[in-house]
Structures are given as structure tokens and as C-alpha cells.
Amino acid sequence: MTTSTSRTQDRPEPHDGTEPHGRAEKAPADGRTAGKPPSAGPPAEDSPAENAPTEDSPAQDAPAEEDIPVPPGAAASLLRSLLLPHRLRVGLTLLLLLLQQACAQAGPLLVAFAIDRAVPALRRGDSGVLVAVAAAYGVSAVGSAVLQRGYVRTTATVSQSVLLDLRGRIFRHTQALSLDFHERYTSGRIVSRATSDVDALRDLLDEGLGELLSVCVSVVYITAVLLAADWRMGSVAVASTVPLYLVVRSFRRRSAGVFRRNRTAVAQVIVKFSETMNGIRPVQAFRRERANDAAFGRLNDAYGRTVGDGVLEMARYVVLSRLVANTAVAGVVVWGAYRVADGTLALGVLAAFVLYLRRLYDPIDRLGMFLNSYQSAAAALEKIAGLLARRPAVPEPSRPVPLPERGAGRGREVVFDGVAFEYRPGVPVLPEFSLRIPAGQTVAVVGATGAGKSTLAKLLARFYDPSAGRVLLDGVDLRELAAPQLRSGVVMVTQESFLFSGTVAENIAVGRPDATREQVEAAARAIGAHGFIASLPEGYDTDVRKRGGRISAGQRQLVAFARALLADPSVLVLDEATSSLDVPGEQAVQRAMHTALRGRTAVIVAHRLSTVEIADRVLVMEAGRIVEDGTPAELVGGTGRFAGLHRAWRDSLV
Numbered sequence: 001m002t003t004s005t006s007r008t009q010d011r012p013e014p015h016d017g018t019e020p021h022g023r024a025e026k027a028p029a030d031g032r033t034a035g036k037p038p039s040a041g042p043p044a045e046d047s048p049a050e051n052a053p054t055e056d057s058p059a060q061d062a063p064a065e066e067d068i069p070v071p072p073g074a075a076a077s078l079l080r081s082l083l084l085p086h087r088l089r090v091g092l093t094l095l096l097l098l099l100q101q102a103c104a105q106a107g108p109l110l111v112a113f114a115i116d117r118a119v120p121a122l123r124r125g126d127s128g129v130l131v132a133v134a135a136a137y138g139v140s141a142v143g144s145a146v147l148q149r150g151y152v153r154t155t156a157t158v159s160q161s162v163l164l165d166l167r168g169r170i171f172r173h174t175q176a177l178s179l180d181f182h183e184r185y186t187s188g189r190i191v192s193r194a195t196s197d198v199d200a201l202r203d204l205l206d207e208g209l210g211e212l213l214s215v216c217v218s219v220v221y222i223t224a225v226l227l228a229a230d231w232r233m234g235s236v237a238v239a240s241t242v243p244l245y246l247v248v249r250s251f252r253r254r255s256a257g258v259f260r261r262n263r264t265a266v267a268q269v270i271v272k273f274s275e276t277m278n279g280i281r282p283v284q285a286f287r288r289e290r291a292n293d294a295a296f297g298r299l300n301d302a303y304g305r306t307v308g309d310g311v312l313e314m315a316r317y318v319v320l321s322r323l324v325a326n327t328a329v330a331g332v333v334v335w336g337a338y339r340v341a342d343g344t345l346a347l348g349v350l351a352a353f354v355l356y357l358r359r360l361y362d363p364i365d366r367l368g369m370f371l372n373s374y375q376s377a378a379a380a381l382e383k384i385a386g387l388l389a390r391r392p393a394v395p396e397p398s399r400p401v402p403l404p405e406r407g408a409g410r411g412r413e414v415v416f417d418g419v420a421f422e423y424r425p426g427v428p429v430l431p432e433f434s435l436r437i438p439a440g441q442t443v444a445v446v447g448a449t450g451a452g453k454s455t456l457a458k459l460l461a462r463f464y465d466p467s468a469g470r471v472l473l474d475g476v477d478l479r480e481l482a483a484p485q486l487r488s489g490v491v492m493v494t495q496e497s498f499l500f501s502g503t504v505a506e507n508i509a510v511g512r513p514d515a516t517r518e519q520v521e522a523a524a525r526a527i528g529a530h531g532f533i534a535s536l537p538e539g540y541d542t543d544v545r546k547r548g549g550r551i552s553a554g555q556r557q558l559v560a561f562a563r564a565l566l567a568d569p570s571v572l573v574l575d576e577a578t579s580s581l582d583v584p585g586e587q588a589v590q591r592a593m594h595t596a597l598r599g600r601t602a603v604i605v606a607h608r609l610s611t612v613e614i615a616d617r618v619l620v621m622e623a624g625r626i627v628e629d630g631t632p633a634e635l636v637g638g639t640g641r642f643a644g645l646h647r648a649w650r651d652s653l654v
């Protein structure tokens with residue numbers, strides 16, 4: 001097996017926990033470390049892996065925007081897949097547009113008819129022709145307005161549905177992408193994809209696309225009418241579109257780069273903004289406000305410059321296109337005047353020509369606007385397509401294998417079978433090892449920072465797949481388990497004890513959404529969280545993000561344990577919070593942990609001596625290797641690293 005790059009999936013969110021009571025029934029610490037001998041490698045502090053960027057390292061948080069490759073044709077196929085379900089409406093839109101243009105472009109022809117036919121008839125005392133022309137003008141104006149209304153409505157419906165679909169796809173897709181992806185691609189950048197990039201597409205769909213279609217249809221109509229009315233002057237008008245086309249092409253080329261830079265720059269502004277607000281505590285604690293102001297100012301300026309570049313390109317385009325258009329109109333008027341004078345062209349036809357030419361060239365300015373939104377939308381679509389083309393690295397199995405029946409009141413056996421892991425190719429974090437954890441055993445993993453404890457825990461929770469070997473749950477490879485089985489099988493409670501927006505009850509029920517209020521309360525009581533929840537302004541219905549719903553770090557941990565208890569996984573993986581609580585808080589969390597561990601297999605990344613003492617077995621990790629493995633008593637009584645650590649802990653308590 002190979003590699004490294006891992007992706008996550010709908011990993012079950014933290015669930016855990018059980019009621020306050022003594023320690024879990026202990027299984028013998030029999031499944032010892034096998035495979036590579038627990039060599040006394042260099043201390044983690046000196047290990048090369050230690051120098052690798054850590055999970056929270058800003059270096060990983062700010063990869064270059066170009067890091068996300070866009071497969072060829074991804075943007076086009078995304079657009080197709082978005083429009084395909086609406087093909088009938090798109091067809092109707094085109095039909096309405098064709099009819100609307102037929103009505104709208106009848107105007108100058110009617111003017112020519114009025115000048116050349118109705119006026120002479122009026123001179124003869126016959127006003128019928130003029131009345132007929134006026135009536136036709138009125139009908140075409142009303143028809144054009146009605147058809148335009150239908151067209152705008154249909155376009156808006158299609159555009160709304162497409163954008164809703166796209167936003168939903170971005171959300172679902174990024175949620176399903178791997179942890180590895182989220183550690184590299186900041187949430188600000190995802191927000192930028194789902195907001196400013198989707199908005200760029202909205203601008204295109206709402207205004208630009210309609211504009212382009214009208215311009216194209218009107219150019220075809222007008223050219224046909226001009227050639228039919230007088231082919232020689234019509235040819236001049238058609239020929240004038242060649243330099244115009246060159247101007248448009250040059251503008252497109254030049255502005256494409258500007259718009260790509262613009263999308264990147266706006267994303268960087270959003271990333272900086274959201275990163276600063278997400279990390280507002282360290283920002284204020286380290287007085288980073290001024291430095292952040294300066295950095296934000298630079299990004300904002302860079303964004304402003306790309307906007308300025310876009311405006312300059314637009315100005316250049318407008319000036320050149322008007323020059324060409326006005327020169328052509330002037331030429332036609334002069335030539336047409338001579339021909340009217342020598343009687344080879346009717347005055348009405350010349351008037352119609354001038355009106356049509358204005359109609360032909362005027363939209364060219366607007367075409368520039370459209371091209372602006374087109375370039376911007378094309379750049380946005382490319383970025384969204386790149387994001388949507390990413391595949392989860394922790395994929396769902398095509399043929400899931402069911403787990404055997406779980407024994408009552410016990411967990412499941414966990415086996416790491418010849419497992420090795422690297423986040424990046426060539427940088428091993430966990431060299432090959434094997435490990436068996438019997439069902440129901442509580443294992444504490446200790447070691448220096450960066451030793452690989454959390455990585456081991458994440459492999460067990462299948463945040464990542466191993467680069468080599470297998471992680472087995474009751475003999476079934478985690479990769480072969482369907483998401484619901486995996487979710488009920490292994491649950492990881494992370495350090496953050498994250499609370500979602502919503503009520504306390506909803507937060508506890510995350511791991512089992514169908515739980516009744518009684519079950520939620522029973523879990524909270526068992527964990528010892530009922531007391532503080534009941535004292536909140538609205539008890540279990542208190543919104544955790546609103547005033548009055550302020551919940552302390554220790555209380556958050558209790559909610560996380562209640563959540564896990566309710567989810568009732570067979571294996572609980574616990575990344576113990578490092579932040580220390582006050583003594584009563586600490587005791588409450590310890591009691592809750594006891595309850596959560598009972599009747600299941602548990603792996604705890606332990607930071608507290610008290611946690612290690614309740615474990616059946618302790619693994620000491622160093623530089624990715626398990627260097628000691630035994631019961632707490634065995635290890636404390638020995639002469640190894642754990643005995644030393646234990647002494648230091650004991651001394652610090654005195």
C-alpha cells in the first residue's frame with residue numbers, strides 16, 4: 001500500500017461519554033505491541049518529523065491558490081452538468097429571445113417605410129399607410145416588452161436554480177473532503193468559492209449572458225436586414241465588424257489574466273479576514289492587530305490594483321471600439337448622402353441604416369461589460385471546478401463488509417496490522433508497527449509532543465487511511481466499512497469539544513439524531529452534565545451561541561462526553577484536552593470520562609496522570625514508535641521512560 005495523501009469523509013463528529021462512576025472493567029493488557037521492536041529512537045524533539053509543519057501551522061494554512069489543479073475541461077463539464085437539468089427552460093429562453101429581437105429590430109425598418117412610403121402617401125392625402133406603420137410600431141413595441149418580460153423571468157429561474165445547486169454542491173463536496181484537504185485549504189478560501197465566486201457566476205447569468213445572447217441575435221438580424229436593404233452598404237457595415245472583432249479579442253485576452261488575478265486577490269482578502277476572526281483570541285493575546293492591519297491592507301491594496309487594472313482594460317476597449325464604430329457610421333452617412341443625392345438610395349433606407357448601425361455598435365460597449373463579467377465568471381468557475389474535482393482520499397467502499405455482532409457490554413477488538421503512515425510522501429510519521437487492543441480495553445497513549453499519538457488516534461478513527469498495512473475492527477478493515485457502520489463503530493472526541501450552533505439538546509444528539517429528549521437527558525445525567533444544563537436560562541433548549549448560553553471549557557467537554565455516550569460507539573478514541581481546568585471541573589470531566597469508557601474499547605491520547613492511572617494499558621510513543629507497552633503498574637515499577645515521566649508528574653503534584 002502506498003501513500004500519504006489522505007482525505008476525510010463524513011467523519012462522525014465527536015461523540016463520547018458516560019456517567020460518573022468508577023473505572024471501567026479492565027481487560028488484561030495482553031495485546032502487546034508486535035512487529036518492529038520498540039527501538040529507543042531519538043527523542044521526538046530531535047526527530048525530523050518534529051520539524052514538519054504541524055496541524056495548526058500557518059505554513060499549511062496558506063498554500064498558494066494555484067495549489068488546486070484544475071483538470072482540463074472541468075469547468076466546461078461543470079457548466080454542462082449544471083445546465084443539463086434545465087435544458088427545456090434554456091431552450092424556451094432562446095426562443096423568447098429570438099422572438100423578442102424580431103419585434104425589437106422591426107423599428108428602423110418601419111421608420112424607413114414611413115419615410116419612403118407613408119410620407120409620400122400622406123402628401124397625396126392618404127394617411128392610411130402612416131396609421132398602419134404607427135400601429136405596427138406599437139404592436140412590435142408591446143410584443144417586444146411582453147416577450148422580454150418572459151425572457152427575464154425564465155432566465156432568472158434558471159440562474160437561481162443553477163446557483164442554488166452549485167452552492168449546495170460546494171458545501172456537500174467540501175464537507176466530504178478529507179481532513180488533509182481541510183488542513184491545507186483554508187475555510188476562508190472555501191467561503192470565497194461559495195460566496196464571491198458563486199456571485200461572479202450570478203452576475204454573468206443574471207445580466208451578462210442575456211446581454212451576450214441579445215447582442216449575438218441582434219447582430220445576425222441587423223446584418224441580414226442591412227444586406228437585404230442595400231448589399232453594398234450592408235457589406236461595409238459587415239466589414240466594419242472585423243476591426244471590432246479584433247478589438248474584442250484583444251480585450252478578452254488581456255482581461256482574462258487580470259480577472260484570474262482578481263479572483264485570487266479577493267480570495268486572499270476573504271481568507272485573511274476569516275483567519276483573523278477565527279483566531280481572534282491569539283490575535284488579541286499577542287497584540288497582532290497592527291501587524292494584521294498592515295497585512296490586510298496589503299492584500300486589500302493588491303485586490304484594489306487588480307480592480308483598477310480591469311477598469312483600465314475596459315476603458316481602453318471602450319475607446320477603441322467607439323472609434324471604430326463612429327468611423328464606420330461617419331463613412332456610411334457620407335457615402336449614403338452622395339447616393340441619396342444621385343438617386344441610387346432612398347432617404348428612408350439611409351435613415352434605417354444609421355439607426356441600425358447605432359443598434360449594431362451600441363451593444364459593443366455593453367459587450368465589453370459582459371466580457372468583464374464573463375472573464376470574472378470563467379475564472380470563478382475554473383476555481384470552483386478545481387475544488388469540486390478533488391476526490392475524497394478516504395473513500396466509501398464500493399462493497400461494504402458488515403461488522404460481526406457486538407457482544408453486550410463490551411467493545412470491539414482493534415488491530416493495527418503492519419501499519420505505517422506518512423502525511424507527505426517520503427516523510428514517515430509512523431514507521432511500520434503492529435498492535436492489538438482486545439475488546440473492552442482502555443489504552444492510554446503518552447509521549448512527547450509530536451511523537452505521533454494523535455496520528456495513531458486519527459488512523460483508528462479513519463480520518464486518514466494508513467500508507468501501508470490495515471487497521472481492523474473486529475477483523476474488518478476500516479476501509480471496508482460503510483459510513484454508518486464506521487460511525488457507530490468508532491467515534492473520536494477531539495480536543496476542541498466543538499459545539500454546533502443550536503440548542504444544548506441538539507448538540508448532545510449529534511451522534512444520534514433520532515434520540516428522544518429522555519435519552520438526551522439520561523446521557524447528560526449519566527455524564528454529570530444535567531446540573532449545569534438545567535441551570536442555563538432555557539435548560540436543554542438554550543442556544544449555545546446566544547447570550548446566556550455561554551458554556552465553559554469543562555462544560556463543553558461534558559457535553560462532548562454526553563454526545564459520545566448517546567452515540568454509544570464500540571470504540572471510543574479520545575484526544576484529551578491539554579488545557580487544564582479548575583479542580584472541580586477536572587474531577588467532573590474525569591468522572592464523565594469513566595462513564596464514557598465503560599463497556600467499550602478506548603484509546604486515549606492522555607495528557608493527565610489521572611487518566612493514565614485508569615487505563616488498563618499504557619503505550620509510550622517516541623518519534624512515531626511505540627517504545628513501551630504495559631500496565632500502568634508495570635511501567636511505573638520499571639526503569640523506562642514512563643517511570644521517569646511518572647516520577648516527574650508525581651513530583652510536580654507535591
Ligand SMILES: Nc1ncnc2c1ncn2[C@@H]1O[C@H](COP(=O)(O)OP(=O)(O)OP(=O)(O)O)[C@@H](O)[C@H]1O
Nearest residue numbers: 049050052053054423429449450451452453454455
Ligand atoms: N496534517 C499533517 N501534515 C503533515 N504532518 C503532520 C500533520 N499532522 C501532524 N504532522 C506531523 O506528524 C508528527 C506527529 O504528529 P502528532 O500530532 O500525531 O503528534 P502528537 O504526539 O499527537 O503531538 P501532540 O501531543 O503535540 O498533539 C509531527 O511531527 C507532526 O508535525
